[in-house]
Amino acid sequence: MFRSRVATLGVAALVLTACGGNSAEVPKKKTELSLYNDKGAWTKYFDEMGALSKQQIGLGMKPTGYTDSAQYQAFIKASFRTNVKPDLFTWQTGGMLEEIVKQKQVADTTAVWQEAIKAGDLSQDLAPYYTIGGKQYCVPMNVAYWGMFYNKKIFDKYGLKPPQTWDELVQGAETLKKNGVKAFYHTSVLFSFVWFEQLMAGSDPDLYDRLSTGQAKYTDPGVVQVMEKWKSLIDAGYFMNPGDKTDPGDVLKNGKAAMVSFGTWFNTSMTQRDLKSGTDYGFFVIPNVNPALPKTSMIFESGPLCSLAKGDDPDSNLKYLKWWTTADAQKKWASTRGDVSANPKVEIADEALGTVTKDAGGGKYRLVNRYFEATPPPVLTAALDGFGKFVTEPGTYKEVLETIQKAADEYWSTHQ
Secondary structure (H helix, E strand, C coil): CCCCCCCCCCHHHHHHHHCCCCCCCCCCCCCEEEEEECCHHHHHHHHHHHHHHHHHHCCEEEEEECCCHHHHHHHHHHHCCCCCCCCEEECCCCHHHHHHHHCCCECECHHHHHHHHHHCCCCHHHHHHHEECCEEECEEEEEEEEEEEEEHHHHHHCCCCCCCCHHHHHHHHHHHHHCCCCCECCCCCCHHHHHHHHHHHHHCHHHHHHHHCCCCCCCCHHHHHHHHHHHHHHHCCCECCCCCCCCHHHHHHHCCCCEEEEEHHHHHHHHHCCCCECCCEEEECCCCCCCCCCCCEEEEEEEEEEEECCCCCHHHHHHHHHHHCCHHHHHHHHHHHCCCCCCCCCCCCCHHHHHHHHHHHCCCCEEEECHHHHCCHHHHHHHHHHHHHHHHCHHHHHHHHHHHHHHHHHHHCCCC
């Protein structure tokens, strides 16, 4: 999930996956599907799912994982024009999904959704994230609720507890600073948007939503104030070096920073490092910056698992997507990674994550679509570059906002 090197993919291997006889032959039903994904670190878990699907529905799955998002996206888009086509692939919701659906590249999964909702395997609340033009496309590969992972031993050492208010969070950061510990992780690449979305959603979630639809400007006073708040936290010395290339999982394990804000999928990074929830680390919901808001804003994301509209074996692809939503499949998928599930029937073993999942599903929080999905791709590109510049040069925040707004003006002039 983090930017590093792309998984090595031999050209010969790709050619072999595309072969299977000449075009005049009747396509054979597949017994194993390919699943291309941008989550190379999860190959082990995909392999386990492939073994389970083979056992339960007679259809195996072989993953090919990338660890560089940009190169992965380029490969998938190139596959639309070549004979090397994935049976299944991971993607993003929002503008990126809409883009390839409009190109008629993605299989319609409306029937899968209807059946899964009726069976209680998917929530109706998730459907809008997968709906384009009144139809559903793909199924949830995962769901994630964003909050703060923290090094429990560091918290215990300095008498800190998960904060209930924004002021308590800042007070905790100040305590850590006085003891020579950086409070927060942040980065200048890819996930440079994390603190912008959190501060924006926790200050004015309505304004955040209007930004995503072009009804507000990045130069509006409320957005400028958020950037000034972010700048004040950086100036106070609460953040580690944004150019540090240490994996965030190692950052938290080694105490280079006491807190890391990510989605619940980050729990997999903890379990991969043999860390124990409640002993080595914990998770808390980040309080609103504005305490007057009626509900705590929680960043939410759901990553799609898709199949091509013109795949080699469309029936098998849809059969697999249908199986993926079932409780048996999702119990395996969630438990092996130590994560939450899109299937409401699945019990979450981790107490903190289980509580967050139930509370989020029960309406306790105001769910806010993750910036990466909520923002149109051309605007997102400008924003990621801008936020990456800002975290290394905080004084440039007004210039950064103006640059992002130029990209937004250009996009919305033809997309309103």
